[in-house]
Amino acid sequence: MKILSGVFEDDRTDGQVTTGTPIALVIENVDQRSKDYSDIRDKFRPGHADYTYHAKYGLRDYRGGGRSSARETASRVAAGAVARKVIPGVVIRGALVQVGPHAIDRKNWDWKEVGNNLFFSPDAKAVAQWEDYLDGVRKAGSSCGAVIEVVASGVPAGWGAPIYGKLDQDLASAMMSINAVKGVEIGAGFASAALSGEENADEIRMKNGKPEFLSNNAGGILGGISSGQDIVVRFAVKPTSSILSPRRTVTKDGNDTDISTKGRHDPCVGIRAVPVGEAMMALVLADHFLRHRGQVG
Amino acid sequence: MKILSGVFEDDRTDGQVTTGTPIALVIENVDQRSKDYSDIRDKFRPGHADYTYHAKYGLRDYRGGGRSSARETASRVAAGAVARKVIPGVVIRGALVQVGPHAIDRKNWDWKEVGNNLFFSPDAKAVAQWEDYLDGVRKAGSSCGAVIEVVASGVPAGWGAPIYGKLDQDLASAMMSINAVKGVEIGAGFASAALSGEENADEIRMKNGKPEFLSNNAGGILGGISSGQDIVVRFAVKPTSSILSPRRTVTKDGNDTDISTKGRHDPCVGIRAVPVGEAMMALVLADHFLRHRGQVG
């Protein structure tokens, strides 16, 4: 990764500082092998953007680095690192909470565990199960999806807006924009539909001179504005679409055919989505911090 | 509702036509009763935006028509009616698919039933159950949530974009921006996490000279671009926060207190969210239709 512009350094700045203006980063797509693309250049891979991209633009860059490749998310992670520096008081952490059909036991949640395993699992006990499950998936030439949870702590009450630019709508947009994401929820999310009003509406009590919520079904956002509680977002990643098992599809010239995708492919791209989700949270919050400062000083 | 500007009519236009420029609509908030607001003016109602709005702006319009009121969604429905005229080939329909913990049986889905009951239920058999359930909720002074599904048919392949302005991210933003919504999913949504790659990636076959998908787990969107299949979005609405049962909260001056909300309040605001969701779908699609026309002619 290279910084193209927006930073400055001399003998007086004690390292790189921003010039106050946009920072341009570039990540070269170097790891793209000149492999044989003859199979996928004319076939639409099911689950991929091949067909829709072609339908819109009439052509498509099929060489492992096309506009629809999840490689694009690397730039989000890089940008997220900058965004975090804009909101130093905020701590953003992500975790994998479900792999295929196997969810963690939330009672075991321990943020410290996230760094101890390759799954970003906060539940140490889930790791072995997931390993077994993924081994089977890989051997079957198949793939599976996942659910990621991202939590931001330290966001003060007041970021966001009541209509247009709601904090939750911008988070939904950001997370849904990540490749392969099919669902986003905040706080209790879809489960809130089954709660009673008494259970759902987080009660408040004064504590140490400040209002404190007694639960967090709202996921830290009420009416589009942060409440000062942890901001809690979950999103679902569909199974990797590139699988070894042959699938039915058509060619761009309109003939029925089959395709199976060889080469390096994670059976569960959702795992890699954890840092991407953190980055998107950081980007949305940094934006809202700046807007909030503009709005109310 | 009144049209303030953007339309024109004379003896040659055969009714109102647009002037090609923005249409301004106004809906007066007339049904606001000069009731006694002394209770809620100083107390933060749990589950509402009272606390967060106050935290941001230092004041709050507590009189039944504040900026955070769901009454604002009436303007979305009005705007949605205009948006539908922009995309005449698209049919947008919404339905209630879950009330509290009670989901419909999707095997019974019949769009014609939606107009036959007050719940917008596509499953005639769910209606009686929901009526009973809601009666109980109402009598208990409680409330419940719901899940809404909105489907757009007739959207051609190609609307959207691969990065920035993805169709799915804009739909997620739009639905999450509706009051009380806590989750949005597209196609198989959160359930896709538990599918195998083979199950999830919708296969394609030629039919009548055109590619046809054999399933629709993608919900009509791949890589941020419409596929020509039905666009399927679901969103979860939390339980109505205004309930009769007293709840713990604090006053704006920092004292512990209780609050119970009297007056007209739907025990399940999710029901009213069906036309709102349809309207938001129409607005997003109309935007994307215009953008698409600009992008590719």
Add this chain to the structure above:
Amino acid sequence: MKILSGVFEDDRTDGQVTTGTPIALVIENVDQRSKDYSDIRDKFRPGHADYTYHAKYGLRDYRGGGRSSARETASRVAAGAVARKVIPGVVIRGALVQVGPHAIDRKNWDWKEVGNNLFFSPDAKAVAQWEDYLDGVRKAGSSCGAVIEVVASGVPAGWGAPIYGKLDQDLASAMMSINAVKGVEIGAGFASAALSGEENADEIRMKNGKPEFLSNNAGGILGGISSGQDIVVRFAVKPTSSILSPRRTVTKDGNDTDISTKGRHDPCVGIRAVPVGEAMMALVLADHFLRHRGQVG
């Protein structure tokens, strides 16, 4: 004018206060007489937007209140009044500095005179000349243009940005967007082309512990950012296009014809543009104040 939303008042607010969210104002176009429009409904008035509007949209609201009417600027003046409240330390004043070919003598500039005459002239001596000149223009069924100068004092150094959202580019956009404006300049403007580098670049000296510019050819903006000096913008308004003298034109059906515009029409719409220019200055500065606060805290 009516405020539709965005303000709030109760017994504790000491008058109307904003709710922190957008303020919607409406000015009804009441003064529109049901006169005979048969002449202009099918003819394109030279100098007006009739032809271009019709070319774009295929129809046109010809009834004195169309989208292209300068009546629209009333809404700008109303919005400008709100904008001024956002930047209380800034004083914005406009003046007419040229009517037809007759410019003021800048040596006579006295802001106090602006309120003493109907021309907003800062040069008391120009008034009689302009009155005579305009009388002749009116009697001839003709019209004339004008140049307006708007000055903002009290803007601190730092508002704006070095690229994208430059303060001067936003001012140019704002002023050029006023109906009938054909030119915008800042500081020395077009005259700067004929200055030498020594004359043009405003020198700086410390005064009372602060940098002070010894001249203001920059018009208070350097590199897109305010310098703390007065912001000085001038714009040219073309002659009123509605004139009594018959002019050659065509009908929308493609026939040659003549048109002369009867009815109330200022021979010099530029005079009314003074408060509009002030309002646009206020709107741009209020935007930049908020952005600046967001950008640098």
Add this chain to the structure above:
Amino acid sequence: MKILSGVFEDDRTDGQVTTGTPIALVIENVDQRSKDYSDIRDKFRPGHADYTYHAKYGLRDYRGGGRSSARETASRVAAGAVARKVIPGVVIRGALVQVGPHAIDRKNWDWKEVGNNLFFSPDAKAVAQWEDYLDGVRKAGSSCGAVIEVVASGVPAGWGAPIYGKLDQDLASAMMSINAVKGVEIGAGFASAALSGEENADEIRMKNGKPEFLSNNAGGILGGISSGQDIVVRFAVKPTSSILSPRRTVTKDGNDTDISTKGRHDPCVGIRAVPVGEAMMALVLADHFLRHRGQVG
């Protein structure tokens, strides 16, 4: 210059084609000499953005490639080359029409001459005079300004909008955003203030079955929308601020001092602004072409 993304090429595309998505270009700032910046790092150069940039951000990149450097306009010219491809039917040409106080004689205008001299002068007779004049300016260690005219032919009637996104306001914004520009005018521009209504409003007659304007004081834009005539924009560039003659200024620590700028510096940066103005015209028109296509199909 390098293309980072947005284009694609294989054996079937007959050269590079766009992928339909944003094209990223990079121009490395390679020609920046590691010269001694000790003089300007602490002094604010009059006429430059040094003081204002520092006032806003608290620091400033003083090394010949800072954010406020006119070198940034190279990227505009590169982007303009792409924009021209979006609007193939439009021909955009720029010319220098004034150097210092010396304007061309418009009767001598010949577009073919523009390529025959280093001044982009359309008036062959002006060249010798300008050469003499600039020699004197250079020898005096001084500088001078210029006026540029950019003309776009082939723009159909209908691009733009009556309010918000007016074609003229976007052109004004674009031209004023170029470094050192202090004024922008369209068509008759500031001179229109001194015209009579009869002279100014361009009359129309049918010719070959189409409306034709008999003059072009409007500069091709009426009511924010293109008329089908040539779009004519002029802008004034102030004298180069970097001059050899010492000028009074202050240091960032608040001390009076003098500065004279050595090194390569055009005595008239306005000459180089001709291709930049063309590029900005192309960018604005390409934007409006796409918007127009979205708006009216």
